[in-house]
Amino acid sequence: MKRIYLAALLSISLMTANAQEPNIPMFGNRQNIDVKFNEYKPAPEGFDQERAGIAKGTVKLIEYQSESVGTTRKANVYLPPKYDAKKKYSVLYLLHGIGGDEWEWMNDGGVPNIIMDNLYADGKVADMIVVMPNGRAAANDSRQGGMGSAGAFGVFDKDLIGSLMPYINSHFSTYGDKMHTAIAGLSMGGGQSLNFGLANMDKFAYVGGFSSAPNTQRAAQLIPDVEKVKKENKLLWMVCGSRDGLIGNSTQLKAFCDENGIPCTLISYPDGEHNFVVWKYGLYKFAQLIFK
Numbered sequence: 001m002k003r004i005y006l007a008a009l010l011s012i013s014l015m016t017a018n019a020q021e022p023n024i025p026m027f028g029n030r031q032n033i034d035v036k037f038n039e040y041k042p043a044p045e046g047f048d049q050e051r052a053g054i055a056k057g058t059v060k061l062i063e064y065q066s067e068s069v070g071t072t073r074k075a076n077v078y079l080p081p082k083y084d085a086k087k088k089y090s091v092l093y094l095l096h097g098i099g100g101d102e103w104e105w106m107n108d109g110g111v112p113n114i115i116m117d118n119l120y121a122d123g124k125v126a127d128m129i130v131v132m133p134n135g136r137a138a139a140n141d142s143r144q145g146g147m148g149s150a151g152a153f154g155v156f157d158k159d160l161i162g163s164l165m166p167y168i169n170s171h172f173s174t175y176g177d178k179m180h181t182a183i184a185g186l187s188m189g190g191g192q193s194l195n196f197g198l199a200n201m202d203k204f205a206y207v208g209g210f211s212s213a214p215n216t217q218r219a220a221q222l223i224p225d226v227e228k229v230k231k232e233n234k235l236l237w238m239v240c241g242s243r244d245g246l247i248g249n250s251t252q253l254k255a256f257c258d259e260n261g262i263p264c265t266l267i268s269y270p271d272g273e274h275n276f277v278v279w280k281y282g283l284y285k286f287a288q289l290i291f292k
């Protein structure tokens, strides 16, 4: 059901692109922006396959009181292998797409726990926990909201910063400062990560957008102060499928960054579409770059 829905959304985006209509941000028109993509290096075989004989992390569903929404909300939390409350951990907030919820990464093909377990086993990531919230900040935060819930995605920053982050930092052994906090997400969650991450550089030093959706603000809005981003952001990293009709949301930002000398990565995933092939790769790469 969800796949059909997303396919329909995408074909609308692609049709608009093909018709070469003026850019309508709502549809994230593919823009003919000439950007210099960063090099695509494939993930190694098996990066997303469960491996025998390695230590495994655990995923637990937590509940917290949301002040801005006024309800009890849920999030999944991945704790790495041998999580030890005597140590301190960084936190990656990993956001879902418009058809998803706090279970999308886990249940719809993202295998974030497997990707992270493998990275841990190979010593390729810093100690971190991964929080997968529900980014639809509304009393009814079920998946049924669809396009109608775009507004609820837009106000998730209040819940995230006001309630979820304090909950995580008080219930788990985290550093809690910006240098140990990252935000990334897929599609609508990619847009949220760019919007919230760059607007709150005192909270997030590392920002990732995977196939970011049309909720992504335009670059001049995202980056009103070029010097501030250069100083305060430690990583601005994006990936998008080369065949994804939403790629214009990423290229417009990459073009702005290149013009203004802001370090920014955008990888075009060869023949990639709007799906977990690209998003798993995004998590695999992004996780290795943060907190180092």
Ligand code: FER
Pocket (backbone or CB within 6 Å): 006, 009, 013, 026, 027, 028, 096, 097, 098, 099, 150, 186, 187, 188, 189, 213, 214, 215
């Ligand atoms: C749109 C096309 C796609 C849009 C959002 C999406 C808000 C999101 C897709 C996803 O999260 O997978 O026009 O507008």
